[in-house]
Amino acid sequence: MSSHVRARWGALALVAALGFGACSASATQAPAAGGGGAAPAGSAAGAQAVDYSSVSPSTTIGKNDKAAVTGAGSTAIYPWLSAVAQIYQQQVAPGVAVNYQAIGSGGGISQFTAKTVDFGASDIYLSDQQEQQIGVPVLNIPMIHWAAAMTYNLPNFSGEIRFSPATIAGIFLGKITKWNDPALAADNPGVTLPDIGITPVHRSDGSGTTMNFTSFLAGTDATWKSQVGAGLSVNWPVGPGGKGSAGVTALVKQTPGAIGYVELSYALQNNLPVGSVKNAAGNFVKPTLASTTDAVAAAVPNAPADLRFLVVNPPASYPNAYPIGASTWVLLYQDYPASKATEVKAMIDFLWWAIHNGQNYAAQVDYSAMAPALVTKAEAALKSVTVGGKPVLP
Amino acid sequence: MSGADGTLAGAARLPGAGIPPRVPGRNMARRRTTDRVMRALLGIAAVIAAVPLVLVLLYVLVQGLPALNLALLTQAPVPAGFPGGGVAPAVVGTLIMVGLGTLIGTPIAVLAGIYVREYAGGRGATLIRFLVDVLAGVPTIAIGLFAYGLVVVPMGSFSALAGAVALAVIIIPIVARITDEMLGLVPGSVREAAYALGIPPWKTIVRVVLPAASGGIVTGILLGVARIAGETAPLIFTALGNDRVSTALGEPMDALPLRIWVYASGPYDSWHAQAWAASLVLVFLVLAFSLLTRLALRRRGAART
Numbered sequence: 001m002s003s004h005v006r007a008r009w010g011a012l013a014l015v016a017a018l019g020f021g022a023c024s025a026s027a028t029q030a031p032a033a034g035g036g037g038a039a040p041a042g043s044a045a046g047a048q049a050v051d052y053s054s055v056s057p058s059t060t061i062g063k064n065d066k067a068a069v070t071g072a073g074s075t076a077i078y079p080w081l082s083a084v085a086q087i088y089q090q091q092v093a094p095g096v097a098v099n100y101q102a103i104g105s106g107g108g109i110s111q112f113t114a115k116t117v118d119f120g121a122s123d124i125y126l127s128d129q130q131e132q133q134i135g136v137p138v139l140n141i142p143m144i145h146w147a148a149a150m151t152y153n154l155p156n157f158s159g160e161i162r163f164s165p166a167t168i169a170g171i172f173l174g175k176i177t178k179w180n181d182p183a184l185a186a187d188n189p190g191v192t193l194p195d196i197g198i199t200p201v202h203r204s205d206g207s208g209t210t211m212n213f214t215s216f217l218a219g220t221d222a223t224w225k226s227q228v229g230a231g232l233s234v235n236w237p238v239g240p241g242g243k244g245s246a247g248v249t250a251l252v253k254q255t256p257g258a259i260g261y262v263e264l265s266y267a268l269q270n271n272l273p274v275g276s277v278k279n280a281a282g283n284f285v286k287p288t289l290a291s292t293t294d295a296v297a298a299a300v301p302n303a304p305a306d307l308r309f310l311v312v313n314p315p316a317s318y319p320n321a322y323p324i325g326a327s328t329w330v331l332l333y334q335d336y337p338a339s340k341a342t343e344v345k346a347m348i349d350f351l352w353w354a355i356h357n358g359q360n361y362a363a364q365v366d367y368s369a370m371a372p373a374l375v376t377k378a379e380a381a382l383k384s385v386t387v388g389g390k391p392v393l394p
Numbered sequence: 395m396s397g398a399d400g401t402l403a404g405a406a407r408l409p410g411a412g413i414p415p416r417v418p419g420r421n422m423a424r425r426r427t428t429d430r431v432m433r434a435l436l437g438i439a440a441v442i443a444a445v446p447l448v449l450v451l452l453y454v455l456v457q458g459l460p461a462l463n464l465a466l467l468t469q470a471p472v473p474a475g476f477p478g479g480g481v482a483p484a485v486v487g488t489l490i491m492v493g494l495g496t497l498i499g500t501p502i503a504v505l506a507g508i509y510v511r512e513y514a515g516g517r518g519a520t521l522i523r524f525l526v527d528v529l530a531g532v533p534t535i536a537i538g539l540f541a542y543g544l545v546v547v548p549m550g551s552f553s554a555l556a557g558a559v560a561l562a563v564i565i566i567p568i569v570a571r572i573t574d575e576m577l578g579l580v581p582g583s584v585r586e587a588a589y590a591l592g593i594p595p596w597k598t599i600v601r602v603v604l605p606a607a608s609g610g611i612v613t614g615i616l617l618g619v620a621r622i623a624g625e626t627a628p629l630i631f632t633a634l635g636n637d638r639v640s641t642a643l644g645e646p647m648d649a650l651p652l653r654i655w656v657y658a659s660g661p662y663d664s665w666h667a668q669a670w671a672a673s674l675v676l677v678f679l680v681l682a683f684s685l686l687t688r689l690a691l692r693r694r695g696a697a698r699t
Contacts, residue, residue: 100637101634116546116550
């Protein structure tokens with residue numbers, strides 16, 4: 001319940017940010033000096049306490065510059081990215097309209113490959129094969145972290161449900177069909193589970209949330225790994241599919257007995273309960289900012305230079321980490337045609353703002369801000385973007 | 395000549411004249427009963443056909459009115475799950491794309507209809523009519539994909555223009571077929587009268603036939619506009635959608651059916667309320683457009699006579 005209340009307050013704070021943009025404009029534009037890679041050192045777990053605006057350089061976009069930037073992809077990042085895009089327009093660059101359409105990570109990758117958008121967004125980095133298909137050098141730039149929450153609809157049940165990975169796999173394989181199944185009862189000692197059927201809801205479209213969720217199951221459950229595996233879209237043995245995070249959330253909300261996996265804010269904003277999931281250390285952990293940040297902390301030190309990494313199934317040395325953490329990457333071309341100079345300048349400025357100041361809004365919509373070490377790497381990637389061969393950022 | 399025919403036919407239709415004597419009473423009673431039953435069935439069917447329209451209008455009105463306010467029409471959408479905001483980009487986008495689609499599509503359609511009715515020979519006309527009918531039957535999602543390949547990919551960007559092209563392709567067969575039918579309703583004697591006065595065929599079509607058929611053609615265009623105003627599928631991969639008010643034809647644009655589709659299939663209560671209100675706005679826009687055009691047409695007709 002407390003997380004619901006927190007979500008509401010977070011929403012209110014963000015509404016305030018959206019509504020009274022003019023008041024805080026000076027704060028977001030502030031410091032120029034220092035700039036660049038001078039991100040303060042700090043532990044990943046303390047990420048949400050960092051004021052990212054202090055590491056942001058002055059913007060390269062003027063008050064009078066006009067540009068329309070189009071991006072498409074991940075529905076998981078949509079609540080945060082659409083909020084940040086609006087705040088950026090209201091507080092930093094009134095002439096820059098970043099239009100982000102949540103069509104799913106699979107759709108985002110397709111459109112990015114077809115070169116019909118300025119940027120894509122995906123909850124899974126591009127594979128080597130996908131990068132080859134695009135034909136030109138591309139960048140995977142992490143933007144934000146979040147938790148894929150197990151959300152469910154049990155009428156007249158107010159308790160909290162705990163899931164072990166094997167139970168989740170059993171439910172989505174169609175082997176566990178009742179909420180009072182012995183496997184669920186074993187996960188939830190002392191809880192009277194309702195005697196109703198389970199409807200496992202998955203994503204019908206190509207989805208990075210599905211990729212992270214199925215990677216988590218494939219990493220913990222041998223049966224799942226051999227029968228279904230991991231991917232943007234897999235061959236689901238049972239259950240209906242919903243389009244996008246919003247579609248899955250709506251299906252769960254409308255279907256008594258349903259369970260689905262969605263980015264945390266979709267569940268909290270719709271007052272749906274979220275379950276705890278058992279991690280490698282054997283603890284049942286709720287998806288929260290802290291538990292997601294812990295999961296990210298386990299993954300970030302091992303993040304390769306190309307910034308392609310997963311945050312699912314953190315090792316047992318992170319006892320409080322939520323096991324189905326995820327990240328969203330913005331997909332950029334290494335080089336843009338000179339004819340797109342204005343759009344690209346605006347887009348890079350917005351993304352630079354998003355990986356710094358934008359991180360401050362993460363917690364308010366139940367996302368987990370990037371660790372400073374990762375921000376530094378994302379900065380380097382953004383600085384490598386060129387237009388007609390010339391760097392966009394100094 | 396026609397007078398003589400008329401007299402003869404009239405005489406033949408007089409009761410009792412030249413037909414067998416009346417059938418016995420019992421048979422007549424059965425026929426009357428059959429008549430009444432069939433009339434009742436037809437009447438019921440007519441009512442059933444009209445009921446959905448009334449129900450849809452009432453339902454949209456009841457569900458949509460509570461969320462209908464000035465903010466809905468003047469404000470842009472807020473980030474997912476936040477209260478407030480509106481569908482202004484969708485209203486603007488629908489007006490622009492439906493307008494542009496109609497502008498692109500109807501001239502082609504009317505000219506095609508004229509060609510089929512007035513110029514094409516029997517076999518050619520049959521072939522073109524067949525093709526136009528097939529085009530009318532192509533699922534609109536396929537037309538959207540066509541516009542994606544034709545406009546979006548070459549331009550390297552989703553755009554209002556691509557959406558308008560898709561809508562134009564949808565409106566063309568509707569208007570072309572109705573133009574064709576309406577021109578066919580103009581009696582041949584009218585054309586012959588014009589030819590007899592030495593008026594060339596093209597002038598006959600422009601000054602005599604088209605004006606006579608204009609009411610029906612405009613009704614056809616109205617039907618087409620109403621149809622494309624409500625299309626979602628062809629816009630998904632062409633116009634894409636936009637959270638901001640945009641009037642640039644080269645940029646993605648929002649549309650009411652797109653916004654209704656996204657909001658209605660989403661989980662947020664505020665989205666559902668706005669989807670209903672947006673539906674009401676869409677229905678109202680189509681109705682208002684239809685009424686205004688009919689009024690204008692009637693006034694023009696009155697001025698002429």
